[in-house]
Every structure is written in C-alpha cells, then in structure tokens.
Amino acid sequence: MIEIHNLHKNFGDLKVLKGVDLNIKPGEVVSILGGSGSGKSTLIRCINGLEDITSGSIFVDNFDVKNKKDIMEIRKRCSTVFQQFDLYPHLSVLDNITLAPINVLKQNKKDAEIKAIELLKSVELEDKASVYPAQLSGGQKQRIGICRALAMKPNYLLLDEVTSSLDPEMTVEVLEILKKLAKQGITMISVTHEIGFAREISDRIVFLDEGKILKNLSKDEFFSDDGGKSDPRIAKFLSKMGNQ
Amino acid sequence: MLDPAVLMEYMPAFWDGFIVTAKVSILSIIGSFVIGLLIALLRISENKICRIVALCYVDIFRNIPFLVLIFFAYYGLPEIGIYIDAFWTGCFTLSVAVAAYVAETIRAGIQNIDKGIIEAAKSFGFSRVHIYTKIILPLALTSSIRPLGSVFINLILTTSILSAITLGELTSASKIIASTTFRPFEVYMFLVIFYCVLTFALSALIAGWHKYLNRYNGA
C-alpha cells in the first residue's frame, strides 16, 4: 500500500506539488496523466525518495520516505523504469539486471543470473545477455530496463514516461510487455503521455494539474463524458493528445 | 664529430639508471593514483570543508614548480625527523605533487557521468559505497584512462628532475657518462630520443588499453 498524504514539493520558490493525496492498493494499475509541468514526474520521484519532500507524508508499506533508514527498504520494494533507460553503460545486459539483486538483495550470483535469463526470455532478448547497452536499440534498452526493475521482485513498479524517448514502433514493443505485466497483477504506477495505453491497462486514472490532483477516477469513469471529460481542462488535454 | 658508437660501452650504466627511473615511476604512479583518487573524492564531497581542503591541495601543487617541492622535501624532511633517502624522497614528493593532476582528471571523469545513471542506481537501493564502487568509479576511471595516461607520462618525464637531489636515475647516469666521455651532445641526444621512444610506446599502449576498456561505448 502506498499512502501519500498532503504532499508538497518545492524547488526553491517554484511550487511543483501543492497538496497531493493518493492511495495505491496492491494489485492496482494506476496511470498518472497531466500536461508537462503538472508535477507528475516529480510525484513518482518522491515515492522512492529520489526527491526530498517539502512537507506532507509518503508511506510505502508503512515505511516512511522521510526516514533515511526506511528509504532503502522502500527502494527495495519500488523499482523504477526510466524515460532515458539509464542502463549502466559499462556493464553487460546480464550484469545490468543482476547488479542490484546481488548487491542490494544479497542474492547469490548463480540464482540472480538464472532469474535474469528467465526475464530476458520473457522480453525475447535472451540472445543479448552478454552485449553492452550501447549496442542495443532504444526499444531493446527499455525492455532491459523493465527486466532490471523486475529482477528486484518489486511490490511496486514505477514507470516514469517509459515510452517518451522511443519511436512509435519501439513504443509498441515496450507497451506489449507492460500490458502482459499488468495482467499478471503487478502493482504499477505509470506516468505517461500514452493515453491509449493508460486506457488499456489502468484500473484508475489520476489527472494532475498544476501540482494538484484534479480527478482521481476509475478508468471507465474517467473516460466517460459525464466523468473526467466533463472537466474542461481534461477534455482539452485529451483532445490535444489526439484521443477522444 | 658526431660519434654515437662511443656510447656503446656505457650501456650498462645507462641501463642501471633506467631501472631506477622505472622503479621511481612505478611507485609514484601508484602513490599519486591513490592520493589523487582520495583528493578527487574529497573534491566532490558533500562536506564543504572537504571540498575546500581538496581545492587548496590541487591549487597549491599545480602552481608550485616540482623542483621547489623536491628541494623543500629533500632539505625539509630531515628537519622534522624524517630521514629517508633520495629515492624515497623522490617517490613521496612525486606522488604528492602528481596527485593534484590525477585528482582533477578523475574529478572530470566523475562529473561527465550522466546523472540519470547515478539516479537509477540510487533508485534501486544501492548504498553509497556500492554506487561509488560499482557505478561511479568504474565509469569515471575507464573514461579517464587516456588523460590519466598523459598525467603519468608527464610523471615519468618529471623523474628526470630527481637528478637534482642526486638520485642515480636515467638523467643522473647520463650526466656522469657525459662527463666521462666528453661527448655530452651524443649522450643527451640519445637520452632525448630514449625518453621519446619510451613515451610514444607508453602512449600507444595506453591508447589501446583505453579503447579496450571503453569498448562498451562502441557499436
């Protein structure tokens, strides 16, 4: 369970999040939508302590993000997939995936590698285990990014604009994998521009606007004309994104 | 008349000098690397005092001539009760002085790392030590092999200055050969060429090593 209560985040004078309340239950798939500058990426970065929060609280499985000791526990439970992939360039694909399981979860190398190969098979990249990230396409890199996150057996998968750096063809290959994962019941919090994708996988849609939650609705309600779309700002956002 | 053949019988003496140069160089490369790495880490530390201390260190040792430093060490160390010979004085001073350049090179390597990669590592719950030992240092050091190589080649050339404190290295040995043979031109010309060949060979080796260790960047 992720519990966010009255979260504020400032960067200097700039107020990015202005009182966000949000709960995410195990098994839920939640998409966070919003224009650029709405604070959606900041929100996801606050959850595992990549940004210090200004005020309010975040608890992940009752661990407090403001407590330095708890942050490590939270990070073990939440794995992030990044927009720019951010794979470790000096390590092979296999080592990229096993580095955290071996060093953070203290798994033994053999087990971690067996698990990694399984994950690579699930994204059809088992033949790339020994190559370096620079030798992969963007879509392949992001599939590895997903494997790297899943190898931690996270309770929560945080997806930070995972397809924004990909061309349409590669976007499809990454989204297919995420759809499969959603069906397997992994809890996912996804910040995205892909409204079609959000619509397909989400249980719930949260719409952020200027640092506040404008709507927090089930997917069906959000996309119905008398639900989310009744709000002019959301209607405008959806039409701008080319999705009615 | 130019007569290089005269040098042949002095090759053993020359070789002895070379061995001393090699020993001082290797020990000082290790020493300066260790100290330099430490200074680089202080230089990017979150503690302001650490950063200032490291900055002063770098600034001082990059702006004072090595000859002045070596005289200070050679005459000064015995004054404070440290009695070491020219060899160890040389190793010590070279390590301390060259560390300033090593530190700046490593720092540049660290600051060139994509911040996203470090954040990704943080997000997976790595400890600070692991982030440094598994991510930051391997990346910074592999990308710095070539510039570090230049620093160390300079170190090797600088060992010649140790002849001023009577260490019997290559330049010292050549001085003696020059004064025994009365052939200073041939001796020093040979020495210049010798140092050049040595540095060219090392540069080539370093370039190859750099390419090998950075192969992950290639397609």
Place this chain on the structure above:
Amino acid sequence: MYGDEGFTIFDLQLWAEGLGISFGIFLASSVFGLLLGSIIGLIRYYKVIGIGSLLMLGSEFLKNSPVLVQLFLVYFGVPALLTIDLSPMEAAIITLTGNTAAFIAVIVISSIDAIDKKQLEAARSFALSEWQILRLIIYPQSLAFAMPMFVSLAINQLQVTSLISVIGVVDLTRVGDIINQRTFEPFIVWPIIGVTYFILAKLVERIGTRLEQRFSVHQIRSEI
C-alpha cells in the same frame, strides 16, 4: 624575514633579483616561443613542402622528453659539438623558447583545424585573398579557441623556468638554494620561494583569463 640571524637584508635583494630573472626569462621565452611556434604551425598548415612534417616531428621530440635533458643538451651538448660558447642564460632562453614553441605549434594547428572548413570555402568564394582569410577569419577565431590552452601552457612554462637553476642561472629557485645552503632554514626558505611562484602563477592566470575574455568577446562581435 630577517628576524632570524641567519638571514640578511641582502637575501631580500637576492630574492628580488631571482624573481626578476625568472619572470624575465619566462616572458622572453613565451614571446619568442609564441612567435616561433605560430610560424611552425602556419608552415605546417599551409603545407610548405617537406619542412612542415619535419618541424612537427621536432616538436614531438621536445614535447615528449624532459625539459631538463633538453637544457643539458643545449647547454653542454651543443657547445661541445659546435665548439662554441653558450652562457647559461642563453642556453636557458634557447631551450625554453624551443620547448614553448613546440607546444604552441600544436595548439595553433588544432585551433585552426577547429574552424569550420565551409567558412573558409565561403570566404574564398567571395574572392578574399589567402592573407585576408588568415587575418580576418582564421586568426580571430582560432585565437579565441586557443586562448585557454595558451593560458594553461603559460602557467606550466612558468614552473618549467625553475629548471634553469640546474644549469646555473641564478633564478628564483637558485636563489632559494643559495640561501637554503647558507642558512639551513628549509622551512622558511622554500615556502617563501613556493609562495612567490604561486603568486606569479596566479598573476599569469588572472591576466590570461582577462585576455581570454577579451578575445572571445571580440570573436562574438566579429560574428555579428
């Protein structure tokens, strides 16, 4: 400084003289080196038959061997070979000029190479002469590009001047050695000498940064 009975007022005078010699030789070798190095660089750039590569090979030798050995070669070696006389001061200026020129030549070439070739083609298409291209297009831009490298070279060469003490020029380092040998106060003498060099280096750095800014501003103006 002369509170200790070992030191005399003449030490202060000696220090000032040494400082003058060090800075004078630094200036002389920098100016001569800049001229010589630029000429070598240009000869190389305009591919004046044969000599260009030969001069660059010479530069490589000077860049890749210890300056101290070069000093010995010039001060002891050359007079012995040619049976001429060379004072320590002359040998010092010749060696440091040559050494500085070697580095300058390499900087000049890389700075000219950094200019976009299309600009030069454009200039030629407007019927500018090669001399005009050099003066109006290559010179201001490559100077702005080279300035930071010149500054760090200057700071480095300032320290290199200390080596001339080894062949007997009474520069700042030699003065330190003389006073140290007499008073045997290494903890007073060498820090003073070191700080003097440090301040000189900072001065050179300050002036260099000032020039750097001026030339880069000039470049921006000439582009508008």
